[in-house]
Amino acid sequence: MDKRLWRAATLFFGLTAVFTLLLSAPVRVLLLRPLLYLGWLIAQQPQSTVWAGAGTxxxxxxxxxxxxALPKRL
Structure with a gap:
């Protein structure tokens, strides 16, 4: 198998697995809910727009x- 095809297939299936895990119910409860709460807490601050803009x-x-900084060719 060509090295580029192997790399593309590995990347595709790896990203599919990562997104599947991210969308699973336990990960949503354990990771995404605290992140949403943290975002809500930050939004309560008067400077939240400044912090969000500076962070972005x-x-x-x-x-x-x-x-x-990455090399031009992998």
Whole structure:
């Protein structure tokens, strides 16, 4: 099997497994509900818009610099 095909198949099935786990009921209860509650708590703060904007910009900058640091070819 071609190496690229093997890599693509592994990535596809791996992501499918991860999303299936994320959508399972125990994970939703244990992970997503506390995250929603945390988001609700943050939204109660008067500066929540500033924090959300700064967090989003920080995440985008970190993601962009991480992508640029990756090698061009895998």
């Amino acid at each position: 910009v920080g995440f985008l900058v970190a993601f962009y610099s991480w992508r640029r």
